[in-house]
Amino acid sequence: MTTIAHHLRLVHDRIHAACLACGRDPASVRLLAVSKTFGAEAVIEAMAAGQTAFGENYIAEGAGKIEALRGWLAAAAQGAVMPASALEWHCIGPVQSNKTRLVAGHFDWVQSVDRLKIAQRLSEQRPAELPALQVCLQVNIDGGANKSGVPPEAALALAREVAQLPRLVLRGLMAIPEPATDFVAALALHASAKDLFDRINDSDALALPMDTLSLGMTADLEAAIHAGSTMVRVGTAIFGGRG
Numbered sequence: 001m002t003t004i005a006h007h008l009r010l011v012h013d014r015i016h017a018a019c020l021a022c023g024r025d026p027a028s029v030r031l032l033a034v035s036k037t038f039g040a041e042a043v044i045e046a047m048a049a050g051q052t053a054f055g056e057n058y059i060a061e062g063a064g065k066i067e068a069l070r071g072w073l074a075a076a077a078q079g080a081v082m083p084a085s086a087l088e089w090h091c092i093g094p095v096q097s098n099k100t101r102l103v104a105g106h107f108d109w110v111q112s113v114d115r116l117k118i119a120q121r122l123s124e125q126r127p128a129e130l131p132a133l134q135v136c137l138q139v140n141i142d143g144g145a146n147k148s149g150v151p152p153e154a155a156l157a158l159a160r161e162v163a164q165l166p167r168l169v170l171r172g173l174m175a176i177p178e179p180a181t182d183f184v185a186a187l188a189l190h191a192s193a194k195d196l197f198d199r200i201n202d203s204d205a206l207a208l209p210m211d212t213l214s215l216g217m218t219a220d221l222e223a224a225i226h227a228g229s230t231m232v233r234v235g236t237a238i239f240g241g242r243g
């Protein structure tokens, strides 16, 4: 077994244990492998171990990797190894206006939408031949001054508008709380994101309920799962430190 395959197994064990500890079905939590700063070979290694969903923070780096993998998969498909659609790519980093076209043309999901203007551009620029872009709103759940994310009190109004854009599907919320000192503090932060998620879904503002709550990274995935996360985004524990 390769190192990445071994690390993936350990992360799955953590997810499984956390789910059992709080009475959740382990199948209710997806794992997003955050491959930022690592090369296409690392993605191929994770893919060989069964991982299909990958997250990238930096748009140009992510788009380059997506194209490299597409080429690699097409070549591999000559031997019928895997269909080219085998991978699902999530943009999880800040999206500036001048990058929306690159994002809309490459990624399957964008979890970092925090303004209507960016959402509108992504919808307008989503190529007609691709399925609708799946999006999460990034929420600045702890109000950090220099952080991206829509303020929690503005999230409902933004959700209502984003849900109406023709080429986007609003799937949920994503948050990156400040590192907490202990489990209880981490749980409280994640729980406030879960509370907001439930309030938006209960508000009748959306025709379709959101199904994705993207919370938890290497350091705090257990607390996030206890709070109700349906997708943990893990980089370090799979690929190693980023130096």
Ligand SMILES: *Cc1c(COP(=O)(O)O)cnc(C)c1O
Pocket (backbone or CB within 6 Å): 034, 036, 057, 092, 093, 176, 217, 218, 219, 233, 234, 235, 236, 237
């Ligand atoms: C880098 C990053 C992650 C992964 O963090 P690790 O601590 O390496 O697991 C998850 N989400 C976002 C938004 C990130 O930028």
